[in-house]
Amino acid sequence: MHAEAFLIDLDGVMYVGGTAIPGARGAIRFLEEQGYPFRFVSNTTRKSRETLAGQLEGMGFSIPETHIFTPAAAAAAYLSRNHRKSAMLLTTAEVAVEIMASAGIVQHPDTAESVVVGDAGDRFTYGELNDAFRRLLEGAELIALEKDRYWMGTDGMMLSAGPFVAALEYATGGEALVMGKPSPAFFLQALASMGAEPATAVMIGDDVVTDVGGAVSCGLSGILVRTGKFREEMLARAPHPPAAILDSIADLPRHLQSLRG
Ligand SMILES: [Mg+2]
Helix, strand or coil, X not given: CCXXXXXXCCECCCEECCEXXXXXXXXXXXXXXXXXXXXXXXXXXXXXXXXXXXXXXXXXXXXXXXXXECHHHHHHHHHHHCCCCEEEEECCHHXXXXXXXXXXXXXXXXXXXXXXXXXXXXXXXXXXXXXXHHHHHCCCEEEECCCCCEEECCCCEEECCHHHHHHHHHHHCCCCEECCCCCHHHHHHHHHCCCCCHHHEEEEECCHHHHHHHHHHCCCEEEEECCCCXXXXXXXXXXXXXXXXXXXXXXXXXXXXXXXX
16 A cells, blocks of 8 residues: 555544544544545535535634535536536535535526435425426436435434435436535545545545445555444445555554555
Protein backbone atom coordinates (compact mmCIF):
# COMPACT_ATOMS: atom_id res chain seq x y z
CA MET A 1 0.00 0.00 0.00
CA HIS A 2 1.43 3.36 -1.07
CA ALA A 3 0.24 5.95 1.43
CA GLU A 4 1.24 9.44 0.38
CA ALA A 5 -2.10 11.25 0.52
CA PHE A 6 -5.38 10.55 2.32
CA LEU A 7 -9.08 10.89 1.71
CA ILE A 8 -10.93 10.58 5.00
CA ASP A 9 -14.62 9.98 5.58
CA LEU A 10 -16.24 12.10 8.30
CA ASP A 11 -19.31 10.37 9.79
CA GLY A 12 -18.33 7.14 11.51
CA VAL A 13 -14.58 7.81 11.14
CA MET A 14 -14.02 11.24 12.74
CA TYR A 15 -17.20 11.28 14.81
CA VAL A 16 -20.36 9.32 15.60
CA GLY A 17 -23.58 11.12 16.49
CA GLY A 18 -21.85 14.45 17.13
CA THR A 19 -19.09 13.06 19.36
CA ALA A 20 -15.48 12.86 18.17
CA ILE A 21 -14.00 9.35 17.95
CA PRO A 22 -11.35 9.06 20.72
CA GLY A 23 -7.92 9.53 19.17
CA ALA A 24 -9.18 11.11 15.91
CA ARG A 25 -7.67 14.49 16.78
CA GLY A 26 -4.30 12.84 17.44
CA ALA A 27 -4.43 11.02 14.10
CA ILE A 28 -5.12 14.24 12.20
CA ARG A 29 -2.36 16.02 14.11
CA PHE A 30 0.02 13.19 13.14
CA LEU A 31 -0.84 13.60 9.43
CA GLU A 32 -0.28 17.37 9.69
CA GLU A 33 3.03 17.01 11.52
CA GLN A 34 4.30 14.39 9.06
CA GLY A 35 3.26 16.58 6.09
CA TYR A 36 0.75 14.13 4.58
CA PRO A 37 -1.83 15.94 2.45
CA PHE A 38 -5.45 14.98 3.20
CA ARG A 39 -9.03 15.91 2.38
CA PHE A 40 -12.38 14.91 3.85
CA VAL A 41 -14.89 13.20 1.56
CA SER A 42 -18.28 12.83 3.19
CA ASN A 43 -21.53 11.32 1.97
CA THR A 44 -23.41 13.28 4.62
CA THR A 45 -26.29 15.01 2.86
CA ARG A 46 -28.34 16.35 5.76
CA LYS A 47 -25.97 19.23 6.45
CA SER A 48 -24.30 21.98 4.41
CA ARG A 49 -20.53 22.17 4.11
CA GLU A 50 -20.58 25.27 6.34
CA THR A 51 -22.47 23.40 9.07
CA LEU A 52 -20.07 20.43 8.83
CA ALA A 53 -17.01 22.70 9.17
CA GLY A 54 -18.63 24.42 12.18
CA GLN A 55 -19.51 21.08 13.76
CA LEU A 56 -15.91 19.87 13.30
CA GLU A 57 -14.65 23.11 14.85
CA GLY A 58 -16.88 22.42 17.88
CA MET A 59 -15.24 18.99 18.25
CA GLY A 60 -11.78 20.55 18.18
CA PHE A 61 -10.90 19.96 14.51
CA SER A 62 -9.83 23.03 12.57
CA ILE A 63 -10.72 22.05 8.99
CA PRO A 64 -11.21 24.68 6.27
CA GLU A 65 -14.47 24.33 4.29
CA THR A 66 -12.44 23.95 1.09
CA HIS A 67 -10.95 20.70 2.47
CA ILE A 68 -14.41 19.12 2.84
CA PHE A 69 -16.02 17.48 -0.21
CA THR A 70 -19.76 16.78 -0.02
CA PRO A 71 -22.28 15.41 -2.54
CA ALA A 72 -24.28 18.66 -2.30
CA ALA A 73 -21.29 20.70 -3.47
CA ALA A 74 -20.70 18.19 -6.30
CA ALA A 75 -24.39 18.38 -7.31
CA ALA A 76 -24.31 22.19 -7.35
CA ALA A 77 -21.26 22.09 -9.64
CA TYR A 78 -22.99 19.53 -11.91
CA LEU A 79 -26.23 21.56 -12.17
CA SER A 80 -24.33 24.74 -12.88
CA ARG A 81 -22.02 23.09 -15.46
CA ASN A 82 -25.07 21.65 -17.26
CA HIS A 83 -26.95 24.97 -17.24
CA ARG A 84 -29.92 23.67 -15.23
CA LYS A 85 -32.32 26.43 -14.22
CA SER A 86 -34.78 24.67 -11.95
CA ALA A 87 -34.84 21.53 -9.86
CA MET A 88 -36.88 19.70 -7.27
CA LEU A 89 -34.69 19.34 -4.20
CA LEU A 90 -35.79 16.48 -1.98
CA THR A 91 -33.22 17.26 0.71
CA THR A 92 -33.10 18.97 4.09
CA ALA A 93 -33.87 22.71 3.96
CA GLU A 94 -30.26 23.77 4.61
CA VAL A 95 -28.88 21.55 1.84
CA ALA A 96 -31.55 22.86 -0.57
CA VAL A 97 -30.49 26.43 0.26
CA GLU A 98 -26.80 25.53 -0.25
CA ILE A 99 -27.45 23.90 -3.66
CA MET A 100 -29.72 26.72 -4.90
CA ALA A 101 -27.20 29.39 -3.85
CA SER A 102 -24.13 27.74 -5.34
CA ALA A 103 -25.80 26.40 -8.52
CA GLY A 104 -27.91 29.52 -9.15
CA ILE A 105 -31.10 27.50 -9.61
CA VAL A 106 -34.67 27.82 -8.33
CA GLN A 107 -37.06 25.22 -6.95
CA HIS A 108 -40.06 24.96 -9.21
CA PRO A 109 -42.33 21.93 -9.03
CA ASP A 110 -43.67 22.25 -12.60
CA THR A 111 -40.49 23.09 -14.51
CA ALA A 112 -37.90 21.06 -12.57
CA GLU A 113 -35.35 19.60 -15.00
CA SER A 114 -33.69 17.60 -12.23
CA VAL A 115 -34.94 15.79 -9.15
CA VAL A 116 -32.18 15.87 -6.53
CA VAL A 117 -32.51 13.38 -3.67
CA GLY A 118 -30.41 13.57 -0.50
CA ASP A 119 -30.99 12.24 3.00
CA ALA A 120 -34.14 14.29 3.62
CA GLY A 121 -35.01 12.60 6.93
CA ASP A 122 -38.62 13.27 7.91
CA ARG A 123 -39.23 15.12 4.62
CA PHE A 124 -39.44 11.71 2.92
CA THR A 125 -43.23 11.60 2.87
CA TYR A 126 -45.47 9.79 0.40
CA GLY A 127 -46.51 13.18 -1.03
CA GLU A 128 -42.95 14.40 -1.65
CA LEU A 129 -41.83 11.08 -3.12
CA ASN A 130 -44.87 10.94 -5.36
CA ASP A 131 -44.26 14.51 -6.58
CA ALA A 132 -40.69 13.47 -7.40
CA PHE A 133 -41.99 10.36 -9.19
CA ARG A 134 -44.33 12.50 -11.33
CA ARG A 135 -41.52 14.94 -12.27
CA LEU A 136 -39.38 11.99 -13.34
CA LEU A 137 -42.24 10.67 -15.50
CA GLU A 138 -42.34 14.12 -17.14
CA GLY A 139 -38.69 13.67 -18.14
CA ALA A 140 -36.69 15.20 -15.27
CA GLU A 141 -33.33 13.52 -14.53
CA LEU A 142 -32.84 11.72 -11.21
CA ILE A 143 -29.77 12.87 -9.26
CA ALA A 144 -28.86 11.01 -6.06
CA LEU A 145 -26.59 12.93 -3.70
CA GLU A 146 -25.68 9.50 -2.35
CA LYS A 147 -27.12 5.97 -2.40
CA ASP A 148 -25.90 4.81 1.00
CA ARG A 149 -28.20 2.31 2.68
CA TYR A 150 -27.78 3.53 6.27
CA TRP A 151 -25.63 5.45 8.74
CA MET A 152 -25.08 5.28 12.51
CA GLY A 153 -27.09 7.92 14.38
CA THR A 154 -27.05 8.84 18.07
CA ASP A 155 -29.55 6.13 19.06
CA GLY A 156 -28.99 3.51 16.34
CA MET A 157 -28.93 2.87 12.59
CA MET A 158 -30.69 5.41 10.33
CA LEU A 159 -31.96 4.99 6.77
CA SER A 160 -29.91 7.11 4.37
CA ALA A 161 -30.97 8.41 0.92
CA GLY A 162 -30.29 5.10 -0.88
CA PRO A 163 -33.53 3.25 -0.05
CA PHE A 164 -35.61 6.24 -1.27
CA VAL A 165 -33.53 6.68 -4.43
CA ALA A 166 -34.00 2.95 -5.06
CA ALA A 167 -37.78 3.37 -4.66
CA LEU A 168 -37.82 6.08 -7.37
CA GLU A 169 -35.56 3.99 -9.62
CA TYR A 170 -37.85 0.99 -9.14
CA ALA A 171 -40.97 3.02 -9.92
CA THR A 172 -39.54 4.65 -13.05
CA GLY A 173 -37.26 1.86 -14.29
CA GLY A 174 -34.51 4.49 -14.52
CA GLU A 175 -31.15 4.85 -12.84
CA ALA A 176 -29.98 7.78 -10.74
CA LEU A 177 -26.80 9.71 -11.41
CA VAL A 178 -24.85 9.43 -8.13
CA MET A 179 -22.87 12.50 -7.01
CA GLY A 180 -21.07 11.33 -3.84
CA LYS A 181 -19.10 8.19 -3.02
CA PRO A 182 -18.61 5.74 -4.77
CA SER A 183 -18.70 7.98 -7.88
CA PRO A 184 -15.15 8.07 -9.32
CA ALA A 185 -15.52 11.77 -10.21
CA PHE A 186 -16.07 12.54 -6.52
CA PHE A 187 -12.85 10.83 -5.35
CA LEU A 188 -10.83 12.24 -8.28
CA GLN A 189 -11.98 15.81 -7.66
CA ALA A 190 -10.85 15.60 -4.01
CA LEU A 191 -7.48 14.07 -5.03
CA ALA A 192 -6.94 16.71 -7.73
CA SER A 193 -7.49 19.49 -5.17
CA MET A 194 -4.28 18.39 -3.43
CA GLY A 195 -2.38 17.29 -6.55
CA ALA A 196 -2.50 13.61 -5.51
CA GLU A 197 -2.65 10.50 -7.71
CA PRO A 198 -5.01 7.56 -7.02
CA ALA A 199 -2.17 4.97 -7.02
CA THR A 200 -0.47 6.57 -4.03
CA ALA A 201 -3.59 7.65 -2.13
CA VAL A 202 -5.59 5.93 0.60
CA MET A 203 -9.27 6.25 1.45
CA ILE A 204 -10.20 5.73 5.10
CA GLY A 205 -13.85 4.93 5.80
CA ASP A 206 -16.37 2.96 7.85
CA ASP A 207 -18.37 1.80 4.79
CA VAL A 208 -16.78 -1.18 3.06
CA VAL A 209 -18.86 -0.59 -0.09
CA THR A 210 -19.01 3.16 -0.78
CA ASP A 211 -15.73 4.14 0.91
CA VAL A 212 -13.43 1.15 0.39
CA GLY A 213 -15.06 -0.43 -2.71
CA GLY A 214 -15.53 2.95 -4.41
CA ALA A 215 -11.94 3.98 -3.75
CA VAL A 216 -10.45 0.63 -4.80
CA SER A 217 -12.42 0.74 -8.10
CA CYS A 218 -10.85 4.14 -8.64
CA GLY A 219 -7.27 2.91 -8.10
CA LEU A 220 -6.80 3.97 -4.46
CA SER A 221 -6.11 1.71 -1.48
CA GLY A 222 -8.78 1.41 1.17
CA ILE A 223 -8.52 1.31 4.95
CA LEU A 224 -11.63 0.22 6.84
CA VAL A 225 -12.23 1.31 10.44
CA ARG A 226 -14.32 -0.69 12.91
CA THR A 227 -16.22 2.40 14.13
CA GLY A 228 -19.47 4.03 12.96
CA LYS A 229 -21.60 1.78 10.78
CA PHE A 230 -18.95 -0.97 10.52
CA ARG A 231 -20.52 -4.46 10.49
CA GLU A 232 -18.56 -7.70 10.32
CA GLU A 233 -21.04 -9.39 7.92
CA MET A 234 -20.70 -6.57 5.37
CA LEU A 235 -16.93 -7.03 5.41
CA ALA A 236 -17.32 -10.76 4.72
CA ARG A 237 -19.44 -10.01 1.62
CA ALA A 238 -17.30 -7.12 0.29
CA PRO A 239 -16.24 -7.50 -3.37
CA HIS A 240 -13.27 -5.15 -2.77
CA PRO A 241 -11.67 -5.98 0.57
CA PRO A 242 -9.70 -3.26 2.36
CA ALA A 243 -5.88 -3.26 2.38
CA ALA A 244 -6.03 -2.82 6.15
CA ILE A 245 -8.62 -2.83 8.93
CA LEU A 246 -8.07 -0.61 11.98
CA ASP A 247 -10.06 -0.58 15.22
CA SER A 248 -10.40 3.17 14.70
CA ILE A 249 -8.64 6.10 13.03
CA ALA A 250 -6.68 6.47 16.28
CA ASP A 251 -4.56 3.51 15.09
CA LEU A 252 -3.55 5.25 11.84
CA PRO A 253 -0.22 6.72 13.08
CA ARG A 254 0.92 3.32 14.36
CA HIS A 255 -0.18 1.67 11.10
CA LEU A 256 1.72 4.17 8.94
CA GLN A 257 4.82 3.80 11.11
CA SER A 258 4.65 0.00 10.68
CA LEU A 259 4.44 0.44 6.87
CA ARG A 260 7.60 2.52 6.95
CA GLY A 261 9.26 -0.21 9.01
MG1 LIG B 1 -19.05 7.07 7.11
